[in-house]
Amino acid sequence: MIKEKIKDIIKEEFLLLLDNIERDFKINFGKKQNNFLLTKMDDEMTAHMVFVSSFESKSGNAIQACARKIAILKFGSDNVPLLINPNNLIVPDNITEGKEQQIITDVNFESALIQGKIQEFMTSRMGQGKGKSRIESTVDQNSIKELLSLTNLKNNCITSKPVDLAFFDGICWNLVEIKAGGDLDNTNAPGNVKKMLTLYTAFNNENAKLYFATIYNKNGEGNNWVGAVKKYLSYPDMFLIGSEFWTKILPSGITFDEFCTLYQETMQEIDINQRLKSMIKTCCN
Known part of the structure; x- marks a missing residue:
């Protein structure tokens, strides 16, 4: 059962x-x-x-x-593997299955040039202002595909990058950064978002979506979630908050309340x- x-x-x-x-x-x-x-x-x-x-x-x-x-x-286990290899790279012997999921990549995600481009992409699209005059972040599931243009900067070395959760839902890959309540401050939020965008770049496959997820809504289920990450990622496009996250992965017929x-x-x-x-x-x- x-x-x-x-x-x-x-x-x-x-x-x-x-x-x-x-x-x-x-x-x-x-x-x-x-x-x-x-x-x-x-x-x-x-x-x-x-x-x-x-x-x-x-x-x-x-x-x-x-x-x-x-x-x-x-x-199914084939769609939630420990080693995620979307581009069918030859996995070197030093990369083995562990407890964490890992993305296999030949993108030099530690490159200063790539990191600089990711930083520029993130900051040029972040939200600005407050109230009615506020402009929301334009880092969404469509615009992040621009980062794939950076993947020609390869180092011909196959490495791995850990991911909190990655699964193929039958249509596309879902790359998920999981936090408890997601209550990051203005100091930690940009670094966390940059880490996520680096992960997406390393994945190097446009058939993927990237999400910031929380295991519960710190503002209460059904209420608007408030957090510093919203300054850097389009809400709700890039978010799975509380019940939305669990509903995404729970088997058919099991509701969040039942979970x-x-x-x-x-x-x-x-x-x-x-x-x-x-x-x-x-x-x-």
Whole structure:
């Protein structure tokens, strides 16, 4: 049954996550106790803070792994490979399958010239102004194809570039950068967008779409998502926010609300609250 398969995926990845948190919990708790700003807080409150901080910082890999495995349920393993080779390049022996998906490329994406051109493309099309006079970013699924003109700057060396999630949906490839809530500030947003555009350039195939995705809408499902990335990417064309992301990869017949329910049921089954209580006990007694 497809729902059980989704729960098994969540359970496997989040049990690994909890194991990793438990392994480092005492060390991280000790570090917090060295913070004089927290000296008036009791140990149990500090331990809760340690858990939440660790859970948020380490859950990215778990969610990324869940997303890939769930996408396989919908599109098949051949369309969600670990090694993505859209141009049928000869893969060198030093590039092997790992836990992350990798794009095989012969584009010199580290070239200063290419990086300069990508930067120019991004900044010349970014949004300007506020309110009614605001001009939105023109970096969209169509305009990014201009970046493929840079791919004649090859270095005759086949390398790989990691991608959070890539899948072929039967029509085109989808390259996805995944964040938790996507709450990047004005300092981090441009670097993240440039990384995405570099990824698209390295992919070097016009039959692809590029997305900035979040696993939840930090402004609340159904509300307008607000974030600094919108200054550099056309919204909503280049975005998959919260339910839009999960709906894109969930198998037919499974809604986003049902997925959230499956996640909550799985967290209850692995008894995440008891695991947290045990970690707190080891530090506070």
